[in-house]
Amino acid sequence: MDINYAAAQHNDLANTYRRNGDIDKAMQHIREALRLKPNYSAAFNNLGCILYSQGSIEAAKNNFQKALRITPMFVDAHLNLANCYASKNQMQSAATHYQAVLQQDPEHQVANFNLGMAYVSEQEHNKVITQFSKVIALESGNIEANYQLGIAYLSLSNSIEAEKYLRIAIELDPTRSEAYHNLAILALKNEQRELALEYFCKTLELNPDNTTAMHMQNALTQQQGIDATPTKYIQDLFDQYADHYDTHVKEKLAYNVPYLLRQAVGSVLQNNNNYKLMKILDLGCGTGLCSIYFCDLAEYIVGTDLASNMLAHAKQRGGYDALCMYDINQAIPAQGSKSQGLIIAADVLVYCGDLNNIFYNCTQTLQTNGLFAFTIETVESEQDDFQLLTTGRFGHSINYIQKLTNKYNFSIELQQDIVPRHNNGTAIVGCLFVLKLI
CATH class of the missing domain: 3.40.50.150 (Vaccinia Virus protein VP39)
Structure with a gap:
């Protein structure tokens, strides 16, 4: 039997067992694939996926890197390596590999979306807008993309666009409490206190534990007997503000x-x-x-x-x-x-x-x-x-x-x-x- 064919057979079996949750058998077939073909990039990528699913991020990353040294344009390995970096909050490295995927496949939905989320983590608001605009062009009903566009525009004080995308997020998912919350924040910035109160009330209806909404509802309705600001409200406010x-x-x-x-x-x-x-x-x-x-x-x-x-x-x-x-x-x-x-x-x-x-x-x-x-x-x-x-x-x-x-x-x-x-x-x-x- 041809060695390359045999290695591919073992790698395919490993994939099947991995998807079915039989990790031990998957590992047996990957090892056999790599024994037959030591420079088999697909097997290294497959091994990385198994290790990633087990929480062994560094070991997974090493195997994705091995796959890329053998096949530098391997889209799946770039995507998986990017996800490893993202899981460790190493967003610049993650972005580099998501971009490598998009150089070969500009309409890759997962890479486009994940690159947008990497920019969200780095608070690069203009890049968030550019990236999630691409996501929406590919998938207009993507709830998270619309929501993140709203937040990015809100951060850049573009009230019109912020309201537009936050409202779209709510139309797509009427239970999205944080979208109502941020519409309330936007209304406050625009001195629309009655509208802000309406949105804070809706936020609390969906998420009664939202301390910011609770505090601002008390403030806007001039509740008596409040003698301190909730600790979590202060922490959330200034962590976002820092x-x-x-x-x-x-x-x-x-x-x-x-x-x-x-x-x-x-x-x-x-x-x-x-x-x-x-x-x-x-x-x-x-x-x-x-x-x-x-x-x-x-x-x-x-x-x-x-x-x-x-x-x-x-x-x-x-x-x-x-x-x-x-x-x-x-x-x-x-x-x-x-x-x-x-x-x-x-x-x-x-x-x-x-x-x-x-x-x-x-x-x-x-x-x-x-x-x-x-x-x-x-x-x-x-x-x-x-x-x-x-x-x-x-x-x-x-x-x-x-x-x-x-x-x-x-x-x-x-x-x-x-x-x-x-x-x-x-x-x-x-x-x-x-x-x-x-």
Whole structure:
């Protein structure tokens, strides 16, 4: 019998057994195929598929690479190797091999779709749009492709196209809760609060565990008795926001709170003739913007945040001696009793309603004469200490801050009206405080 023919027979049998779930027999026939024909690329590809199905990704990858060394234009091996890289979140390498497939077969549906998803993972929004437009040209009813096009356009602030494709995704799959969720986000961006509420309600109807939709429903309906923002809401919001946070807050929101806080703290230290290096705790540090302005005062500076992606950017910036993923009321006592000279919270307390625990924890962690510097969004209210606003953030009354200051034995060293940020071109009314623990 011809050796090539015999090897092909064994490889075909291996495929049959693999599809039927008999992996042991499949492996026997692949080994025999490779014994007969050591440079048999199809058998190496087949072996890689078996190993991949068993979770042995590195071994699978090695076999797909062997197949490609023998047959460089082997479409299936390129596709399978790309999937190996994608499973390890190595998206650039995955994209290279999906593109190799498409060079030979431009209409390969799986490669086109998977390449689009690789671009989604890398948040390359323009490439996502180009790629999924190709997918839709091949398969107009592809739900995920339409949805991802909507998300990409939303990320690029193209409201018209975002709404178009998110609506198509819903037409194709009326149970797609995340499409309703993102239509709600889009409506909020366009100041369409009633429409946003409608979409958030639909989101919750389909997915009652969606904490963002629940929180925003509470905010938009002005529910009473809400005294904190859900942790998961904050984590999800800022993990998604992290990659473009710095650019957005500077260019779109005219945000300069870290600078204003540093100027205020410097003024207080100068007035008290107390300029010295100190231990600093930066609550909700985000990407680390405060570290730029406070590094000259820091003997040791710790940044804490709930969002891992924000902490990754803060680490890359390099302004902190330590970074920790903590809730605010975990972060403060974790530093140790009477250990800190300064605690800062730049545009952070807007995600907290009731501030009693934060103030109490600061009294335990600050040294005597230590400073607590923070900003709030202000609300004019003689009855409410704080309010959940329609933005999903909290506003606090000046009277409430003054009551807390007295209750927890602080003195107000500096109080300054500020504009912490802009929202769709409208200045947000806020206030900056520097308190000293007596």
